[in-house]
Amino acid sequence: xxxxxxxxxxxxxLWLIAPLLACNAGxxxxxxxxxxxxxxxxxxxxAAAVSDDRPVIIFIGTSLTAGLGVDPxxxxxALIQEKIDSAGLGFRVVNAGVSGETSAGxxxxxxxLFSQTTPAVVVVETGANDGLRGQSPDSLxxxxxxxxxxxxxxxxxxxxxxAAMEALPNLGREYGQAFRSVFPDVAARFGATLxxxxxxxxxxxxxxxxxDGIHPNPQxxxxxxxxxxxxxxxxxxx
Numbered sequence: 001x002x003x004x005x006x007x008x009x010x011x012x013x014l015w016l017i018a019p020l021l022a023c024n025a026g027x028x029x030x031x032x033x034x035x036x037x038x039x040x041x042x043x044x045x046x047a048a049a050v051s052d053d054r055p056v057i058i059f060i061g062t063s064l065t066a067g068l069g070v071d072p073x074x075x076x077x078a079l080i081q082e083k084i085d086s087a088g089l090g091f092r093v094v095n096a097g098v099s100g101e102t103s104a105g106x107x108x109x110x111x112x113l114f115s116q117t118t119p120a121v122v123v124v125e126t127g128a129n130d131g132l133r134g135q136s137p138d139s140l141x142x143x144x145x146x147x148x149x150x151x152x153x154x155x156x157x158x159x160x161x162x163a164a165m166e167a168l169p170n171l172g173r174e175y176g177q178a179f180r181s182v183f184p185d186v187a188a189r190f191g192a193t194l195x196x197x198x199x200x201x202x203x204x205x206x207x208x209x210x211x212d213g214i215h216p217n218p219q220x221x222x223x224x225x226x227x228x229x230x231x232x233x234x235x236x237x238x
Contacts, residue, residue, distance in 0.1 A: 052092055054090050054091055054092040055090065055091050055092070055119075055120035055121070056091070056092050056093075056094055056117050056118070056119040056120060056121070057080070057084075057091050057092070057093050057094070057119060057120065057121040057122075057123065057236075058093075058094045058096050058113065058117065058119040058121070058122055058123070059077040059080075059093065059094070059095050059096060059097060059123045059125065060096050060097070060106055060110065060113065060122065060123065060124050060125065060126065060147070061096070061097040061098075061101075061106075061123075061124070061125030061126060061163070062097060062098065062099065062100070062101050062125060062126065062128050062129060063097065063098075063099035063100065064097070064125060064128065064199075065077060065095060065096075065097030065125045066095065066097030066098060066099050067095070067097070067221065068099050068215060069210050069212075069215040069217075070210075070215075070216070070217065070218055070221055071218075072095070074218040074221050075095060075097070075221060076198075076216075076221045076222075076224045076225040076228060077093050077094075077095040077097070078093065078095065079221060079222055079225035080093055080225055080228060080229060080232065081093040083225065083229050083233065084236065087233070087236075087237075089236050089237060091120065091121070091236060094117065094119070096113055097125070100129060101126070101129060102126070102127075102129045102130050102133070102135065102143075103126045103127055103129075103130050103139075103140050103143035103144055103147070104130075104139070104143050106124070106126045106143070106147060107143045107146050107147050107150075110147050110150050110151075111150060114150065114151075114154060118154055118155075118158075119154070119158045120156075120158055120159065121158055121159045121160075121161070121232075121235075121236070122151050122158045122159070122160050122161070123161040123163065123195070123228075123232070124144070124147055124148070124160070124161065124162050124163065125163035125165075125198075126140075126143075126144065126147070126163075126165075127140050127144070127165040127179075127182070127183070128165050130143075130179075131165060131166070131167035131168060131171070131179055132168070134171055134175070137175070137178040137179045137181075137182055138178075140179070140182050141182045141185070141186060144162070144182065144183075144186050145186055145189075145190075148160060148162075148186065148190045148192065152190070159193070159235065160190065160191075160192035160193070161192060161193045161194075161195055161231070161232060161235075162183055162186060162187045162192045162193070162194055162195065163183075163195040163198060163228075164180070164183035164184065164194060164195065164196055164197060165179070165183065165197075166179070166180060166197065167179035167180070193231060193235060194231075195227075195228060195231045195232070196227075196231075197227075198224050198227040198228050199216070199220075199224055199227070200227055201223055201227070202216050202220040202223045202224055205220070207219070208220030208223060
C-alpha cells in the first residue's frame with residue numbers, strides 16, 4: 001500500500017509536468033523557437049540593460065522559469081532580482097525562459113544567449129519537457145552536459161547552478177530513477193551547484209496555483225523564489 005508521502009509526491013510530480021503538457025503540447029523545437037524568443041523576449045531586456053554594467057545572472061529554462069500565466073514581474077527570476085536588490089548585491093537577473101522547450105532546444109540557443117552577454121552566474125532549469133515526452137535520460141544528460149561545457153568556455157567562467165527535475169511516475173520506476181540521477185550526476189561532474197525541486201510546497205497546493213490548478217500564481221511564484229534563494233542567495237553573498 002502506498003504511504004501518504006508517496007501519494008503526495010506523485011501528485012506533486014504530476015503537477016509539475018501537467019502544465020507543460022496542457023500549454024506547450026506541440027510547441028516548436030526548431031530554430032524558429034529560438035528565433036521567436038530572441039525577437040519577443042530577449043531584445044527588450046537587452047535594450048533596457050544597455051547602461052547597466054552589473055554582473056548578469058541568466059536563468060535558462062522552460063515555462064517554469066518564463067513565468068507562464070503571470071506578469072513577468074511576478075515570475076520567480078524577477079522575484080530573485082528583488083531579493084538581490086534588497087540584500088544590496090550587485091547582480092542583474094535576465095530571464096531566458098522559453099515555454100515548451102526541451103533540453104535540446106536550450107542547447108540550440110545557448111551560444112546565441114552567451115553572444116548577447118557574458119554572465120557571472122548561469123542557472124539551468126531544463127528537462128521537464130524531456131520527461132513529459134518520455135525522451136531518453138541519456139539524451140537529456142548529453143544535452144545538459146553540452147550546455148554546461150558551453151558555459152565553461154566563457155571567460156571568466158560563470159558559477160553554474162542546475163535545477164533538478166522529476167519524471168512522471170507513470171513512466172515507470174526505472175525511467176524515473178534514470179531521469180532523476182541526471183541532475184546530481186552532471187552537477188557533481190562539472191562542479192555545479194544543485195538546486196532541489198524548487199516547487200516544493202507549491203505543487204498540489206490550490207491556494208498557490210492559478211485557476212487551472214497547475215501553474216503557480218504570484219503567491220506560488222514567491223514560494224518558489226524562496227526555495228531557489230535558499231541555494232542561490234548564500235552563493236551570491238546574500
